Amino acid sequence: MATLKDIGAELGLSVATVSRALNGFPEVSLKTRTKVQETADRLGYRPNRVAQRLVTGRSGMVGMVVKIKPDMSADQTFFEMLTGLTAALSARETDLVLAVDQGGDPVLPYRKLLERGILDGFILNAPVTDDPRVTFLREQGIPFVLHGRDRATPDYPNFGIDNAAVSATSVDMLAHLGHRRIALINGELRHAYAAERLEGFRAAMARHDLAPDSARNGATFESHAYTRALELLAQADAPTAFVCASTVIAAGVMRAVRDRGLSVPGDVSVMAHDDALPLTRAISFDPALTVTRAPLRDACEPLANMLVDHLGGVPAEALQVMMDVELIVRGSTGPAPKGG
Amino acid sequence: MATLKDIGAELGLSVATVSRALNGFPEVSLKTRTKVQETADRLGYRPNRVAQRLVTGRSGMVGMVVKIKPDMSADQTFFEMLTGLTAALSARETDLVLAVDQGGDPVLPYRKLLERGILDGFILNAPVTDDPRVTFLREQGIPFVLHGRDRATPDYPNFGIDNAAVSATSVDMLAHLGHRRIALINGELRHAYAAERLEGFRAAMARHDLAPDSARNGATFESHAYTRALELLAQADAPTAFVCASTVIAAGVMRAVRDRGLSVPGDVSVMAHDDALPLTRAISFDPALTVTRAPLRDACEPLANMLVDHLGGVPAEALQVMMDVELIVRGSTGPAPKGG
DNA sequence: CTGAAAGCGCTTACAG
DNA sequence: CTGAAAGCGCTTACAG
Numbered sequence: 079m080a081t082l083k084d085i086g087a088e089l090g091l092s093v094a095t096v097s098r099a100l101n102g103f104p105e106v107s108l109k110t111r112t113k114v115q116e117t118a119d120r121l122g123y124r125p126n127r128v129a130q131r132l133v134t135g136r137s138g139m140v141g142m143v144v145k146i147k148p149d150m151s152a153d154q155t156f157f158e159m160l161t162g163l164t165a166a167l168s169a170r171e172t173d174l175v176l177a178v179d180q181g182g183d184p185v186l187p188y189r190k191l192l193e194r195g196i197l198d199g200f201i202l203n204a205p206v207t208d209d210p211r212v213t214f215l216r217e218q219g220i221p222f223v224l225h226g227r228d229r230a231t232p233d234y235p236n237f238g239i240d241n242a243a244v245s246a247t248s249v250d251m252l253a254h255l256g257h258r259r260i261a262l263i264n265g266e267l268r269h270a271y272a273a274e275r276l277e278g279f280r281a282a283m284a285r286h287d288l289a290p291d292s293a294r295n296g297a298t299f300e301s302h303a304y305t306r307a308l309e310l311l312a313q314a315d316a317p318t319a320f321v322c323a324s325t326v327i328a329a330g331v332m333r334a335v336r337d338r339g340l341s342v343p344g345d346v347s348v349m350a351h352d353d354a355l356p357l358t359r360a361i362s363f364d365p366a367l368t369v370t371r372a373p374l375r376d377a378c379e380p381l382a383n384m385l386v387d388h389l390g391g392v393p394a395e396a397l398q399v400m401m402d403v404e405l406i407v408r409g410s411t412g413p414a415p416k417g418g
Numbered sequence: 419m420a421t422l423k424d425i426g427a428e429l430g431l432s433v434a435t436v437s438r439a440l441n442g443f444p445e446v447s448l449k450t451r452t453k454v455q456e457t458a459d460r461l462g463y464r465p466n467r468v469a470q471r472l473v474t475g476r477s478g479m480v481g482m483v484v485k486i487k488p489d490m491s492a493d494q495t496f497f498e499m500l501t502g503l504t505a506a507l508s509a510r511e512t513d514l515v516l517a518v519d520q521g522g523d524p525v526l527p528y529r530k531l532l533e534r535g536i537l538d539g540f541i542l543n544a545p546v547t548d549d550p551r552v553t554f555l556r557e558q559g560i561p562f563v564l565h566g567r568d569r570a571t572p573d574y575p576n577f578g579i580d581n582a583a584v585s586a587t588s589v590d591m592l593a594h595l596g597h598r599r600i601a602l603i604n605g606e607l608r609h610a611y612a613a614e615r616l617e618g619f620r621a622a623m624a625r626h627d628l629a630p631d632s633a634r635n636g637a638t639f640e641s642h643a644y645t646r647a648l649e650l651l652a653q654a655d656a657p658t659a660f661v662c663a664s665t666v667i668a669a670g671v672m673r674a675v676r677d678r679g680l681s682v683p684g685d686v687s688v689m690a691h692d693d694a695l696p697l698t699r700a701i702s703f704d705p706a707l708t709v710t711r712a713p714l715r716d717a718c719e720p721l722a723n724m725l726v727d728h729l730g731g732v733p734a735e736a737l738q739v740m741m742d743v744e745l746i747v748r749g750s751t752g753p754a755p756k757g758g
Numbered sequence: 759c760t761g762a763a764a765g766c767g768c769t770t771a772c773a774g
Numbered sequence: 775c776t777g778a779a780a781g782c783g784c785t786t787a788c789a790g
Binding site: 124125126131138139144157160161164165173175176178180193196 | 419464467468469472477479497500501504505508513516517518520530533
Binding site: 421422423433434437438441465466468469470471472473474 | 766767768769770
């Protein structure tokens with residue numbers, strides 16, 4: 079590997095000048111700059127990142143932790159983001175280092191990664207309300223960016239969707255179709271997104287003078303959603319519309335509706351929030367699923383850029399974005415049934 | 419962050435001695451060593467990896483490339499290994515850096531990662547026959563370890579299963595059950611594992627004096643497997659047993675068998691090789707699937723250790739392991755039908 | 759516009 | 775058994 083010294087030796091220049099030429103310092107003469115650049119290209123010079131990092135104090139690496147389940151599998155949503163983040167970070171000359179959280183103390187993998195002393199910051203995802211990882215990294219003074227937010231008014235860089243608006247948009251649309259009994263089949267309430275969706279659901283239902291008691295929170299398995307939907311459908315005042323936290327949940331709900339001998343959207347409307355995961359595509363449902371849509375992958379580039387910008391000195395206040403989601407109406411929703 | 423200098427200053431020792439004490443050099447006196455260790459602990463000293471790396475020339479980081487499909491999703495088998503590898507590498511003080519292969523030149527992401535000059539080596543998976551990545555890394559002189567092998571007699575560290583034996587074990591078992599017409603529903607032939615399975619299949623069939631013409635290679639989607647099995651079942655001399663390259667393929671084959679009005683294992687036996695992926699569990703089939711089994715995850719620790727050992731100077735010849743697979747007989751295989 | 763020098767935090771021959 | 779010194783490859787005040 080060619081070094082600055084090699085280039086300097088060829089041209090009779092000091093490493094200092096070569097360094098400045100290559101890094102675009104304005105005081106270097108055009109003639110010198112061209113010669114240096116040309117020699118660097120010819121020698122295939124690549125700056126030694128390790129040396130740069132030692133002197134700048136930055137490592138050019140950020141960390142991310144995969145949480146794996148007891149069966150050693152990880153969340154589909156994590157991997158969905160992982161590839162996008164890696165690509166986006168790479169465009170900013172930053173590498174992504176991975177660690178695993180085997181369960182237990184959620185802070186431990188971050189602590190261990192920090193002890194290695196090689197990371198500039200972290201990307202966190204899937205926050206729970208008042209996330210202990212946020213508390214830890216903040217008190218350590220380590221920069222990080224969060225996908226979503228773990229509290230109402232975050233003081234760290236974050237990028238996410240307006241989860242209250244997800245519920246509000248869904249409820250508004252269904253209410254305008256005449257639905258009065260609307261159910262929310264939500265994720266686990268400890269997850270910040272689920273808490274926000276529930277809150278948004280309650281507020282929206284209240285605005286329409288509807289009873290918000292048909293909300294069910296829990297694990298986002300298809301089978302769980304199926305069971306919870308069956309329970310609601312067995313009630314005297316069964317819902318005529320379901321708002322689902324994910325497309326997987328919607329699949330369970332649709333199955334339950336049909337097992338009750340009801341039709342979608344004739345008897346029951348079903349809609350979901352769609353993260354655009356490749357394995358459960360809203361458009362492949364029959365009928366195609368009405369959704370609020372916000373592809374997880376769309377968050378990757380903003381998150382990567384925010385973190386790198388933050389490391390470069392941009393204050394957290396300037397790096398907080400809450401996106402609105404898109405409403406896509408398809409065949410799975412329709413007017414409330416007569417006399418429903 | 420405390421440095422060697424800080425520790426030395428506290429104790430009136432040179433950084434050289436402190437360094438030696440901390441790194442377990444034998445010449446340091448016990449008394450000094452204890453004092454240094456104690457002070458290091460008290461100060462919360464963590465070696466600066468970047469500095470260590472600059473001087474040793476090693477980075478303590480290895481790379482891995484995710485190949486993502488046009489729909490931006492990645493292979494389940496990749497993620498299955500990713501978490502296991504990260505954990506195993508971490509135990510050896512090594513970090514895993516990720517990059518993505520967006521399609522196109524398979525060598526490009528490796529080249530780009532190398533240009534950053536921060537990686538000691540690579541872990542490769544899913545080799546194709548005579549893999550160009552192997553050629554590239556070899557000519558660059560970069561250490562790597564391969565899951566599986568891309569040629570018959572590899573000269574690099576590798577860990578994998580005996581794919582020819584996978585086929586042989588399967589065919590032997592089915593032949594002993596009286597099956598004469600055995601089909602192989604294989605993966606894409608450009609993948610080294612698929613080529614090895616096919617070769618093993620042909621050899622085993624020949625040993626039993628059976629015609630090995632019922633082999634079909636192709637993409638490992640459930641739907642493709644379904645189609646290919648239907649074609650074979652429609653023939654006059656339809657197979658009475660199927661050896662499947664994966665559990666996903668087995669699912670497609672079983673569906674085809676049933677759509678033909680046939681039963682498993684009464685009319686047709688079905689077995690598969692099982693990588694123990696969490697999403698398609700052989701035991702959840704009905705009837706439970708007979709398999710040759712070799713969990714992908716079992717490869718993670720050996721691969722991680724092999725790479726780190728190789729970086730530490732262990733020659734490639736000492737780091738080549740081909741594992742035998744386990745045969746687990748369950749309900750999806752049985753005697754060949756009478757007159758079949 | 760360019761160079762000599764110091765320094766980032768460590769490791770490791772070389773002396774003693 | 776310990777220290778002084780050189781050096782890994784870079785960046786960046788400080789001079790000139």
